[in-house]
Amino acid sequence: xxxxxxxxDRATHLKIVVVALxxxxxxxxxxxxxxxxxxxxxxxQSTQVIKAGKPVAITxxxxxxxx
Numbered sequence: 044x045x046x047x048x049x050x051x052d053r054a055t056h057l058k059i060v061v062v063a064l065x066x067x068x069x070x071x072x073x074x075x076x077x078x079x080x081x082x083x084x085x086x087x088q089s090t091q092v093i094k095a096g097k098p099v100a101i102t103x104x105x106x107x108x109x110x
Contacts, residue, residue: 048059 048056051059
């Protein structure tokens with residue numbers, strides 16, 4: 044068994060690459076599966092419309108006045 048990456052042969056390097064690739068795919072798959080999607084009906088292309096309310100003026104007295 045080679046204990047150094049410098050003295051390892053081609054098969055050992057290939058094993059390391061395969062293990063890293065499988066681990067990366069597993070982490071990505073877990074991340075996609077664990078994602079919570081609260082907006083099931085929403086797509087990336089649709090946006091929600093936010094309408095403005097009535098204008099409000101703030102005075103020095105600390106009270107708000109609706110115009």
